[in-house]
Amino acid sequence: MIRTALYAGSFDPVTNGHLDVVRQAGRLSQRLVLAIGVHPGKAPLFSADERAELLRDTCGPLAKAEGAEIEIVTFDDLAVSVARRHNASMFIRGLRDGTDLDYEMQLAGMNAAMAPEVQTVFLPASTGVRPITATLVRQIAAMGGDVSPFVPKIVAERLTARFAKP
Numbered sequence: 001m002i003r004t005a006l007y008a009g010s011f012d013p014v015t016n017g018h019l020d021v022v023r024q025a026g027r028l029s030q031r032l033v034l035a036i037g038v039h040p041g042k043a044p045l046f047s048a049d050e051r052a053e054l055l056r057d058t059c060g061p062l063a064k065a066e067g068a069e070i071e072i073v074t075f076d077d078l079a080v081s082v083a084r085r086h087n088a089s090m091f092i093r094g095l096r097d098g099t100d101l102d103y104e105m106q107l108a109g110m111n112a113a114m115a116p117e118v119q120t121v122f123l124p125a126s127t128g129v130r131p132i133t134a135t136l137v138r139q140i141a142a143m144g145g146d147v148s149p150f151v152p153k154i155v156a157e158r159l160t161a162r163f164a165k166p
Contacts, residue, residue: 005029005068005121006088008079010037012044013155014054015137017129021094022059024123026066033086034059036074045138045162048074058152080115091120096130 005025034055038048052072063070075082093104108120132150141147141159148156
């Protein structure tokens, strides 16, 4: 049986922190499903299709280098439902700090109650990416700051173009 991991998030935008998690998750799974959350009440910076393209371009080669195939999907329901649809045996969650741990432990507990067959695996962020959040990246880019230390080159280019002043 193929060991499948599900890594769900908004990925708006893809950051070096996401890449760090994908690299680590690729070592643990043979198939890594990146699930882009799409919620009608939220207005993301990038469309689901744009985020999928950025994930394919940035994370695809990393997962492959670690021996995992990658699949990118969107979802607008529960992560446990997505995990079941894709036969995932584990949820992948990245942790930057203790605040993340508190939230992620609650989420893991709820997911375990709903889908006990799917194990949550926490992956600690590498030192260089711990402070990176997609929210901060969006804020820096919106104010004209340089986000290149925090995101892959293609993402930095897309952010610059998105916030270019006319």
